[in-house]
Amino acid sequence: MTDIQLSDSATHSNSELIESFLDALFLEQGLSDNTLAAYRADLDKFVRYVVAHLDDKPLLAINSADVEAYLAYRVDQGLKPRSTARAMSALKRFYAYWVSKQVLPASPLTHIAQPKLSQSLPKTLSEQEVEALLSAPDVADPMGLRDKAMLELLYATGLRVTELVGLRMEQVNLRQAVLLVRGKGGKERLVPMGEEALHWVEQFLKIGRAQMVKHANDFVFVSKRGIGMTRQTFWHRIKHYAMLADVKSPLSPHTLRHAFATHLLNHGADLRVVQMMLGHSDLSTTQIYTHVASERLKSLHQQHHPRS
Structure with a gap:
């Protein structure tokens, strides 16, 4: 340097x-x-x-x-x-x-205010849409089995896509059903996988991965060339399955991460627990999902309550 x-x-x-x-x-x-x-x-x-x-x-x-x-x-x-x-x-x-570094006496931005932004709510999927998306891969095919495991794991853990594609074998503890995730800034956190995601990860590791790996590497999820995957490759796979499942809601690489957080809160999870699992350093970053959850509750109330 x-x-x-x-x-x-x-x-x-x-x-x-x-x-x-x-x-x-x-x-x-x-x-x-x-x-x-x-x-x-x-x-x-x-x-x-x-x-x-x-x-x-x-x-x-x-x-x-x-x-x-x-x-x-x-x-x-x-x-x-x-x-x-x-x-x-x-x-x-x-x-x-x-x-x-004492190269400058002061910053030219010291008295310049940051542009004010309206708080935009993260786009998410309904539980039915998630179910359809997760059911789309053909698990009889090694690549489809990989994608099924990745989608299940993404929804079960709320990982960032970069964290998912970068997972190494040493980070996966199948016996305890937890992941050691290395997030932003090198921060580590333990995230439980859940039974469904654990099942599909085990299936992929037992059956699919051996058919895809061509050279020794320790990536959990590999590309069709047998090497580590990119975010872009996985994003293309998500869009492919969304089309197969006829999911109409807007998608982004973090859609399942948003769904993970929103659905946990909808079912009564504690905000600080969700914060830890998402790897947010600031609780205010997680709190935006409470707005998504409350908007969903309002919508359900308006649809189903007799006096709405």
Whole structure:
């Protein structure tokens, strides 16, 4: 990692400053590749703006007026507030890093407020839609058996898709029916699998996986080439099964994670237990699911109560 000091900071290009910052996030905080890629994308967009509108000004010379102009530019371009909020978060973290290293005396974003966002509720599926989706794979086929195990496990545990496809054999304890999940920032948590998911994971490991693995590796779920799967591959599989099951609700890679949380709360689970299983560091992140659950209860009340 490049160690940049105040005295020689002017000799480093904007791209070198970004690389040094990202290296630090990886080495010191253990952020995932996906998180680092998101930071890189947002910082690269800012650099392109600086090149086009600020005469390629050094990032360490940026002031608050420059940042406010960038915010106005994004509004003019019709970019979504959530996208701008994420971009501002990346810039705040970038400049906070250089302040912490005493390369900058203060951040140009110190007095700039984060864009206000309306709280959007996560999209989820009904229990009937989940049942249809989970019943779609052909378990007589090794790949279908894999997909059945993955879908059951995703719904039973609320894992992030990156956590699911990255599962290693050492993280699975079949005897105790628990997973040791390594989440964001390298944080570990124990998550119970449940009987149904455990059954299908065992079936895949006994029957399907041996037919798919071509080279020795310790990934639990492998691709048709016998190697680790990508998020994109699994997302395509989810969409395929949603079409087979005639699921009309909007889908995202985290749809089953949202369903896991919402359905647990609908059935009376404690919010803090759900927080632990989801791997949320802040309870407020989990609380949004209580709004989904309450909206569902209101809908059921309106449909079935005689005075609604």
